[in-house]
Each structure stands twice: as C-alpha cells, then as structure tokens.
Amino acid sequence: MLALTLLAAVLAAPGPARGGPAAAGSTTPPAPATLSLSDAELHERVQAYLGAIDRPVRDESWRALGPAAIPELEAALASDDLPTRRASAAQGLAAIGGDRARTALVAHARAEGDPFVVRAASLRGAARVVPPAEAATELGPVLTGARSASVRAAAADALAGTGDPSACAAVQAQAKREGTRGATQYAKALGKCR
Amino acid sequence: MRFLPLAVVPFALAFAGCNGNSGRGVCGCDAATEVCLSGRCFKVQQQSGPVVPEPAATPANCGAPQQLVGAAITTAAPPGGGPCATSTQPSGTPSTTMELGSQKVGSNVSFQLPAGASSFTIVMQAENAVPQIKLASGAATTTIDNTAVPLILTAPDGSTWYDDMVPLQADGSTQLVFFASNSPGVGSLGVPNTTASLNVVDTKGLPTGTWTFTVSDYAWECFSQTSLAAQCGASVAGAANFANYGTGLYHVAVNMNVAARPAQGTVNVGVYLHACPGANYDTTGTTCTDARLLTAAGAQTDPDAQRFLQTLASLIAGGGLCLGQVTWYDLPAWAQDKWKLGLDLDATTCDAQLGQLLSLSQSTAGGQMNLFLMPDLLAKPQGSSTQTVIVGIDGTIPGPGSFAGTVQSGAAVSAANLRAGTAHCTGGLALSSCGADQTAYIAAHETGHYLGLYHTTESAGADFDPLDDTFQCQCSKCLTGAAASQCGSAGAEVMASSCNQSTTTCGGGKNLMFWLLDGAVSQGSLSPQQSSVMRSSPIVH
Numbered sequence: 001m002l003a004l005t006l007l008a009a010v011l012a013a014p015g016p017a018r019g020g021p022a023a024a025g026s027t028t029p030p031a032p033a034t035l036s037l038s039d040a041e042l043h044e045r046v047q048a049y050l051g052a053i054d055r056p057v058r059d060e061s062w063r064a065l066g067p068a069a070i071p072e073l074e075a076a077l078a079s080d081d082l083p084t085r086r087a088s089a090a091q092g093l094a095a096i097g098g099d100r101a102r103t104a105l106v107a108h109a110r111a112e113g114d115p116f117v118v119r120a121a122s123l124r125g126a127a128r129v130v131p132p133a134e135a136a137t138e139l140g141p142v143l144t145g146a147r148s149a150s151v152r153a154a155a156a157d158a159l160a161g162t163g164d165p166s167a168c169a170a171v172q173a174q175a176k177r178e179g180t181r182g183a184t185q186y187a188k189a190l191g192k193c194r
Numbered sequence: 195m196r197f198l199p200l201a202v203v204p205f206a207l208a209f210a211g212c213n214g215n216s217g218r219g220v221c222g223c224d225a226a227t228e229v230c231l232s233g234r235c236f237k238v239q240q241q242s243g244p245v246v247p248e249p250a251a252t253p254a255n256c257g258a259p260q261q262l263v264g265a266a267i268t269t270a271a272p273p274g275g276g277p278c279a280t281s282t283q284p285s286g287t288p289s290t291t292m293e294l295g296s297q298k299v300g301s302n303v304s305f306q307l308p309a310g311a312s313s314f315t316i317v318m319q320a321e322n323a324v325p326q327i328k329l330a331s332g333a334a335t336t337t338i339d340n341t342a343v344p345l346i347l348t349a350p351d352g353s354t355w356y357d358d359m360v361p362l363q364a365d366g367s368t369q370l371v372f373f374a375s376n377s378p379g380v381g382s383l384g385v386p387n388t389t390a391s392l393n394v395v396d397t398k399g400l401p402t403g404t405w406t407f408t409v410s411d412y413a414w415e416c417f418s419q420t421s422l423a424a425q426c427g428a429s430v431a432g433a434a435n436f437a438n439y440g441t442g443l444y445h446v447a448v449n450m451n452v453a454a455r456p457a458q459g460t461v462n463v464g465v466y467l468h469a470c471p472g473a474n475y476d477t478t479g480t481t482c483t484d485a486r487l488l489t490a491a492g493a494q495t496d497p498d499a500q501r502f503l504q505t506l507a508s509l510i511a512g513g514g515l516c517l518g519q520v521t522w523y524d525l526p527a528w529a530q531d532k533w534k535l536g537l538d539l540d541a542t543t544c545d546a547q548l549g550q551l552l553s554l555s556q557s558t559a560g561g562q563m564n565l566f567l568m569p570d571l572l573a574k575p576q577g578s579s580t581q582t583v584i585v586g587i588d589g590t591i592p593g594p595g596s597f598a599g600t601v602q603s604g605a606a607v608s609a610a611n612l613r614a615g616t617a618h619c620t621g622g623l624a625l626s627s628c629g630a631d632q633t634a635y636i637a638a639h640e641t642g643h644y645l646g647l648y649h650t651t652e653s654a655g656a657d658f659d660p661l662d663d664t665f666q667c668q669c670s671k672c673l674t675g676a677a678a679s680q681c682g683s684a685g686a687e688v689m690a691s692s693c694n695q696s697t698t699t700c701g702g703g704k705n706l707m708f709w710l711l712d713g714a715v716s717q718g719s720l721s722p723q724q725s726s727v728m729r730s731s732p733i734v735h
Contacts, residue, residue: 035685036676045677048689051711053639054586055653056575064685082611082629083472084585091582116473117570117583117610120535124580149479150535161580181479185535 034066046072049092050085057088062095070096074104077122086114087121094125102129106138109155112147119146120154124161132164139167143174152178153185160189168193245696248704249663251725254458256516259507263490264464264523264556271528272550282319282445283603286561286596287732292448296321299414299442302406307350308452309402312395313730315384315449315595316407318342323442324413325378330430338412342381342444343373345410350403355391356383358410359419366660370394374648377590379549380602381411381444384592384646384730388660392726395455409446413439449595449732459734460518461510461645462562464555464604465503466525467493471609473535473569484613488567490522498612498630501619505634508623509706510641513720513728518735521562529554536570537606539587549601552589561596561733563644564604565637571608583608586636593644595732605640607633626713635711635718642707642720645728649709650702655681655688661723665701667693667708672700690715 037045046069049057062069069092076089090108093101108114108122123139130138136159143155156174159167171193175186285291292305297318307314326337347356356371366372367389375382385400386392394400416426417439423429428436469489470482486496493499499522507517525533529551541547555564572581589602597603614629624631648659655669669681672692680686690712693703702708704717707724720728728734 035680038675041675041677044689044691045687047714048687048691048710048712051690051713051716052584053636053709053711054584054588054643055709056573056578056582056584058575059578060685061687082614082627082632084583084608084610087583087610091580094580095578115610115614116535117608120473120570121583124582128580147477148475148483149477150473150475153479153535178479184531185479 035064037065037068042068043072045069046076046092050076050081050088052088057091059095062092065092065096067096067098070098070100074100077104077108077118083115083117086118090118090121090125094128097129102126105129109139109142109158116148116150116154119151120158123151123154123158127158127162130162132162132167135159135162135164136166136170140170143170144177149178149181149185153189156186156189157192160192163192246698248665248696248701248719249721251512251514251720251722252458254511254514254516256507256511259463259503259517259520261494261503262519262521263493264521267466267523267526267554267556269526269554271526271532272553282321283597283599284557285447285449286557286559286598287449290450290452290732291596292450294446294448297409297444297446299323299410299440299444300418301409303409303446304404304406305448307400307402307405307450309399310454311400311402311450311452312455313384313386313400313451313732314405315382315592315732316344316347317447317449317594317597318344318381318409318411318444319446319594319597319600320379320411321443321445323379323411323444324435324438327413327416327426327439328430328432328435329426330424335430339376339378340411340413340442341375341377342379342411343375343377344381344383345408345415347371347383347385347405347407349401349405351401355385356407358415359421365662366658367662369660372648372660375591377602380590380594380597380600382590382592382594382602383407384595384727386730387592387646387727389662389723392661392723395730396726409442409444411442411444414442447597449597451730451732455726455729456735457514459515459729461515461641461731461734462519462521462558462560463506463517463641464521464523464558464562464564465493465499466523466554466564466566467499468525468530468533468567468569468609470530470534471567471569471612473610475534488609488612490524493522498616498619501628501630502612502634502637505623505631506637506641509635509638509718512718513642513706514725515728515734519558519562521556521558523556525554525566533568536572537568538581539571539573539584540581546601548587548589548606551606552604553599553601555598555600555603557598560735561598563593563641563733564598565640566604566606567609567612567633567637568606569608570610571606583610585611585632586640588640588643591643591648592646592731605637605644607637607640609633623718625711625716632711632713635706635716638718639706639711642724642728645731645734647707647724647727650705650707651688651693651709653688653709654686655693656686659707661721661727663721663723664705664707665693665696665698667702668699 073092105126175182469487474483585608588605611629618624618627650664651667690703706718
C-alpha cells in the first residue's frame with residue numbers, strides 16, 4: 001500500500017487518476033504563483049515542458065513561468081517545430097492566459113494550414129482564454145467553416161466545454177448539419193451541452 | 195547508494211573538440227582540468243567530486259529485423275456501457291509460464307523456480323475486482339485505481355523480497371523488488387528489477403525452490419489491513435462498497451526465464467497502425483487527406499515508418515537488445531473510427547480507452563512488445579479541467595510479460611509527428627527536427643517501461659529509479675537560482691539541461707528513461723543495469 005504514496009512521483013502515466021493518492025496525502029508545499037527566472041532559465045523550462053513525454057505538464061507549472069514566457073510560447077506555436085511540441089505550446093499559452101495568448105490561440109485555431117493536433121490544441125486553449133460569452137463568435141467560424149471534419153469536431157468539443165448557452169446552441173446546430181456522422185463525432189460535445 | 199559521492203560542475207567554456215564519449219580525461223580532454231560533454235571539452239570547476247562518464251550498456255550488434263504484415267485483427271468493438279470485461283488472456287510463452295489459476299485476494303500461492311532461472315514476472319489478471327477505491331486524506335476523499343500487486347513475496351528460504359506495506363526506501367536500489375506503478379485490472383511484478391536483486395542473480399543466482407506470494411490489490415489491502423482503516427476502510431468506502439473490497443478474484447500466472455539472462459537479447463515488436471496518423475480528414479470526415487495512408491501493407495515501403503523502425507532499432511540496440519520480428523498491424527476499422535481524433539486517456543474504468551486499445555494486442559509465440567501509433571493522445575494534467583497532448587503512455591511497469599490482449603499489454607505512442615520534418619530524417623538521430631525519430635524515441639522510452647524500467651529521475655528531482663548505475667538528477671544539487679528555491683515544493687522540476695553535468699547527482703538527462711525529451715540533450719543512452727532489467731523481461735529471448 002505504501003506504493004500508493006509514491007504514485008504521483010514515479011508513474012509513467014498521466015492524469016489525476018494515477019496521481020490521486022499522493023496528491024490527497026501530500027504535505028508538499030504549494031508552488032508559488034510565478035517564478036522569478038532569468039531569460040536562460042525561462043527558455044530552459046519552456047523547452048523542457050514542450051518535451052514532456054508521458055506526464056502532462058500541469059497548468060501551475062506553465063503559470064509559474066508568468067507572462068514572460070508568452071513570446072517564446074507564441075513563437076513555438078507559430079514555428080515549424082514538431083506538431084506535438086506546438087500543441088504543447090498552445091497549452092502553455094492557455095494556462096498563462098492574457099490577450100496576447102488569446103490572439104495567438106484563436107489565430108492558430110483558425111489556421112487552415114496547421115496540423116490537426118495544433119489546431120485542436122489551439123481550440124482547446126482558446127476556449128479557456130476567451131470569455132465564454134464570446135466563444136461562439138471567436139470559434140464559431142471554425143465549427144462551421146473548417147475544411148476538415150475532424151477540426152470541426154474538435155471545435156465542437158472545445159466550444160461545448162465552455163458551457164456557454166450560445167456556444168452549445170452553435171454545437172447543436174452544427175451537429176444537425178453534419179447529419180449522421182455528426183451524431184457520432186459530436187456525441188462527446190453534445191453530452192457536455194446537456 | 196550511488197557509486198560516486200563527489201561532483202564536478204563544468205563551466206561553459208568550450209575548448210577543443212573530442213569524440214562522442216563523455217567524461218573526464220577521455221576523448222582528448224585534459225584529465226586534470228577538462229571534461230568531455232557532447233563531443234566538446236569543457237573546463238571544470240572542482241566542487242565536490244569528479245565528472246565521470248555515465249555507465250553505458252554494451253550495445254547489441256544486430257542485423258535488420260524481419261518485417262511482416264500481421265493478420266487482420268478481428269476483435270469486435272467493445273459494447274458501450276454494461277459490465278466491465280473480465281476475460282483473461284493466455285501466455286505467449288506457455289512452456290515457461292506457471293499457470294496458477296483463479297485465486298481470491300488474500301490467497302497465498304506458490305510456484306517452483308527451477309535451477310538456473312534468471313528472472314520471473316508475476317502476472318495477475320482480474321476476473322472480478324473493484325475497478326477503483328476511495329482514499330481519504332484529512333477532509334478530502336479521492337478515487338484511485340485499484341492497482342493489482344502481490345502483498346508479500348517470499349523466497350524459498352523464507353526471506354521477504356517484497357512487502358507492499360513497507361515504505362519504499364529512499365534508495366530503491368537496495369530493495370530486492372521495487373514497485374511503483376498504477377496497474378488496475380492487470381498487475382505485474384518483475385524480479386529482478388533493482389541493483390540488489392540483479393546482484394543476487396549475477397553472483398549466486400535467483401534462489402531456486404518454492405516462492406510464495408499473496409494475491410492482492412489495493413482494495414484487499416484496505417479490507418485486510420487495520421492500519422489503513424482511516425485511509426481507505428469501511429468508513430471511507432461505505433459499507434456496501436467495502437464488502438466488495440474483499441472479494442477480488444485474479445487469474446494468476448508466473449512468466450519465467452528458465453535460463454541465464456542473454457548477453458544480447460532479442461525482442462519482437464508489434465506495431466499497430468492508424469491509417470491517418472495526422473488526423474487530417476476531408477470535409478465529410480470520411481477520407482484521410484494525409485499525403486499517404488499508413489498501413490501494414492505499405493509500412494515496409496513507407497519512408498517514415500522505416501525511419502521510425504530504424505531509429506527504434508538503434509535506440510533499443512543501445513540497451514543490448516535487437517529487434518527480431520517486427521509485425522505491422524492495421525487497427526480494425528471500428529478502432530480507426532473511434533480514435534480518429536485521438537485517444538482519451540481520462541476515460542475511466544469500463545470505458546477506459548487505453549485499456550480497450552491495448553486489449554487489441556495480438557498473441558504471438560514468445561510474446562512481443564506492442565506499440566500503438568495513434569493520431570493523438572489526450573490527458574488532463576493534475577488539477578486541470580482541460581486535456582492536453584502527451585506523446586506516449588505505457589500500461590504498467592513492467593508490462594504483463596508475454597500476456598497479450600490484456601488492458602495493460604503494450605503502450606500507445608502519438609503518431610502526430612511521424613510524418614513531420616521529413617527533410618531532417620536523412621542522417622543520424624535528429625530528435626529535434628525529424629518527427630519519425632522523435633516518435634521512435636518515445637516508442638523506445640515506453641518499451642523501456644514495459645520491460646521494467648522506471649524514469650531515472652522523476653520530474654521533481656526527488657524520486658529515482660532503483661538502479662545505482664543510472665545517474666540521478668537531484669533537484670537541490672542541480673538547479674540554481676529561483677528554480678532551486680522550488681526544490682521540495684509542488685513546483686519543483688528538473689530539466690534535462692540541468693541534468694547533463696555528468697556527475698552522479700546531476701546526470702541522467704541524456705538517458706532514454708529521463709522524464710522528458712530534450713533534443714539538445716537526450717541521447718537515448720542506457721546503463722548496464724537498465725540493460726540487465728530489460729534483458730530479464732519474459733518477452734526478451
């Protein structure tokens with residue numbers, strides 16, 4: 001049973017389901033809101049987080065980097081780096097938030113030329129930083145107009161996650177337009193809107 | 195107990211180039227004043243001890259793997275809702291597997307380890323077990339997976355090799371067996387997997403005769419151990435749930451390697467393909483718009499798949515293993531459709547998507563490592579309500595040996611990068627820019643987990659693998675400035691670049707099993723003991 005107490009620290013698996021016991025019983029002091037890092041340290045941390053393997057980076061870790069990390073994350077998201085690293089940059093931007101992060105995330109959510117994982121991560125991130133009441137306006141064009149059905153489905157999922165009535169109305173309307181395929185691909189999103 | 199107590203920190207002045215070895219006094223560097231790191235000589239500032247080369251396993255000398263197209267997978271889609279599936283799977287190595295049948299939690303079961311055996315893995319497949327338990331800490335209650343793990347493992351001479359109620363020691367390398375995995379549904383315990391037990395095997399051999407272990411899971415521990423009453427007893431679980439904690443039933447078996455550990459091992463690999471790894475579909479959602487589909491039939495002529503395989507083989511060879519037979523499989527149509535946008539790793543219990551995916555792994559003679567290349571992997575970080583991308587996940591550490599088709603029989607790897615950066619995939623390893631190389635690195639890392647390896651250093655720089663020839667990266671010793679002030683707090687995180695000082699306490703950043711991949715640091719290196727653990731796996735021959 002004592003293995004329980006080490007689960008969070010040594011598991012190769014992500015998520016709260018595998019980290020629960022240690023979190024529940026932990027006496028580890030909380031992390032500060034923002035670290036005071038040199039430029040080099042900041043760069044080191046950003047690059048390290050983009051290279052996480054089987055453990056998702058916590059929002060607190062991104063937030064601890066503070067707004068100073070936004071330019072590097074913005075650049076990483078817009079770069080020709082590997083898609084999963086760009087997607088991780090989107091998560092970092094969403095966790096830190098702010099207007100500049102919002103602009104970058106919405107832009108890449110809408111960027112037809114970006115890989116799916118980058119657009120999907122940008123959609124998830126944008127849905128976090130855009131006020132819920134504005135989500136349908138900002139991301140609705142992706143929901144209805146993205147050329148790829150998979151991106152439209154990702155937009156539906158992100159919009160549904162905001163819980164905003166207008167966003168959910170847009171998701172429900174798009175699901176109808178998608179027909180029988182929509183019923184399957186939008187099931188998760190529609191479930192969130194119930 | 196790490197084997198060198200002192201450290202030296204290099205300061206960043208590059209001098210004459212040296213060859214690919216690392217360490218002090220090698221590759222042309224001045225032994226008294228310089229250290230070779232990443233092919234360059236650096237002046238060193240003496241602090242508390244020497245910079246030393248990280249011990250490296252003897253690489254395997256391998257031929258090209260044999261590539262095959264696997265038979266179509268006919269496993270039907272799991273029904274939605276309803277009870278959890280509890281079917282148990284057969285061993286891929288029946289002649290060296292001791293089947294111990296259905297056993298209730300709390301049962302003491304025994305098996306005979308023959309003379310000359312070099313390793314064994316206990317595998318417990320749930321036939322009936324609660325999927326999760328409740329755990330209290332102060333006023334908070336959380337739900338965790340019901341990990342299956344033997345309670346006590348006893349050697350023929352009566353000595354205890356593992357007791358799940360005893361706290362893990364700070365230095366896991368001195369324990370005979372180390373376990374710190376999350377393994378609901380199917381639990382595995384491998385021996386040897388620490389420095390101490392490798393030493394036993396290498397000096398006098400594993401004790402032969404009757405070994406005994408107690409079939410158990412976390413629910414049973416909560417049910418049977420009064421010391422855990424406040425943490426997970428009846429008052430926490432509720433009377434009705436708690437009654438079920440004592441009724442778990444597992445199909446129990448022991449995979450054994452009955453001969454000496456091979457000096458150079460061979461492992462077969464099954465690679466399961468999603469045809470549309472980039473998840474790019476047309477406007478109808480039915481046609482993949484990737485430049486070409488990724489299929490089993492086409493994999494042998496697909497340059498990205500072949501680069502992936504070449505790099506995987508190279509990384510594995512660094513640990514003394516060769517790829518033997520590589521079988522490419524197409525995921526069944528229902529799975530391709532279900533996970534066309536990615537795998538949801540947060541779906542729980544009976545709808546656990548990772549378990550459903552890994553259950554598609556195919557049984558082969560001798561067993562194999564099963565790698566599933568998926569368009570995307572999504573998981574919620576701790577404390578977040580939004581999912582994020584991760585690039586790899588293994589079922590359990592170790593995996594369930596030669597038992598394919600279980601919910602823990604393999605690993606999933608993101609294929610989102612596979613076709614990216616192809617212009618950089620022409621020369622040597624290019625982890626930063628060649629997507630196929632990075633995908634292969636992740637696959638090799640997850641294979642390491644399946645074969646029994648833990649992260650050399652965990653993210654906080656406070657937990658380490660149970661091997662004393664892998665360099666640790668201790669947060670308080672390796673970080674500086676504001677980052678160092680976080681050591682011991684929830685914000686502590688060690689980076690590969692801080693863990694690349696080639697000292698026993700600030701090293702390991704380039705190891706395949708470091709907790710993250712850094713294109714400028716990661717080399718995929720493996721130590722001799724890591725190689726020994728991998729070569730002790732029942733699927734290595």
